Amino acid sequence: MSQIRNEEHVRDRLSEHLEGDLSIAEFARVDAHLAHCEDCAAELRELRATVALLRELPEPELPADFAARVARRIDSGEGRRVSRVATFARRARDPRLIAALAAGFAGFLLMTSIDLDSGNILGTPNGTSPDQVALQSGFGRAAEVGATGARRPPSLLPTSVANWTPSPQFRTARVASRSIQTGHHAGFGVLGSAAPEAPLRDLDGEFEALLSDPAAFVERFRRTPEDARRPMIAPLVGYSAQRGSIDAIALYTSVGSHPMVVRTSSVGR
């Protein structure tokens, strides 16, 4: 226990003195100092007044149906990541972010059509690898997405995406869990945009980053106004917060505000 000499100022003990959080001996020493040191006594009064101002702040009024709102969100199975993006988009009132969200949702719909046992897209012959199926049917799916206004002819796709060759890890990826089907899918992350001519090996590098640290990858979701003005190439990530792993990836692009899913695959460790 440190000693406080009377001739020393006791400013660093004033908060504890105020709360009675000193030993009896220390309290007595601080008190003795305060009795003859107007500077420290004034500082104690100021601290007391400051704390009083804080404690006089009124109780904010909680919305009456707060618990019910939380319950509805729990019942709907809303995932954290989806919620974060949705909230951000709603708050920002930014149609470009909403477009990104729509693109993500389109990708999510596509991913949920993957048979997680076989890795095949439902309705296609068994025995075809997930990537082959995804590559073959990606544009078909994009056409379906087009029903929501996202249809674009393949010719508008950035050349670099159309010619993209998946990395070995991406090609050999397998479906790892049922989490999407069982409702554990917690949302998605969208990587920031890149110019159409951006080297695609960078995307492969992003997949590596994604696999090594999914949470950090998803956290990188940021779009700037500059991003939104460019055609976007971005991997869409099925992220399972519960498993802490990636379940599926869809690569999509957008031209203007129209999202289009071009490739999907599933990933397992």
Place this chain on the structure above:
Amino acid sequence: MVAMSIGMIDSTPNAPTRAKRREDRVQAIVDPDHELVDRWQSGDESAFQELIRRHERRVFRLLFRMMGNREEAEDVAQEAFLSLHRHGHRFRREARFSTFVYRVAANAALNRRRTLGRNRNRVSELKVSQEAGFELPPAPRDPEDAAVGAEARERVQQALLELPDDLRVAVLLYDIEGQSYQDVAQVLGIPEGTVKSRIHRARNALRDQLRSYVDAANEVPSS
């Protein structure tokens, strides 16, 4: 040498194991939410609803003061309870459930503040003044006093928002939420000494920001 000695002490037959020490700690905690948490962790969703109702006010109060506006506070509060619901199985009763709730809420607020960045914070601070009216008592007896009080409250909230996040959350938990130093340390995952230091620095910064109100409060009325 030190490490070896510690190892020997731990390995003596009479020394409590880590699991035993944890068990002792858990048994020492009196938690009014114990039964509800039991029911919830056993799958009773209605128990979680009751837990929300028990803790929603304190969570909202903390987040309102952390975020600076009602809409943001409610949104983060919802996120906090969703997160709590999602990760509740991790609660191991080494602290009171209310401490766990504060921890989840504080983390949600700090994450949101980091995500939104400084530009959004400025907007939030502006909203404080717009929302001050919601906090006014409905029928002030003395309009002049009420106006001064409202202005002071608005200024206090602004001063809070100007604090660094780590100081603000510490002083809110201690001075407004009435948590002990030990509880604040558990919520924030920092040593008690650091908690005391942050609270002291926060109070000093607030005092400097609120100088005119502090001086007015200290004026001795002349007889």
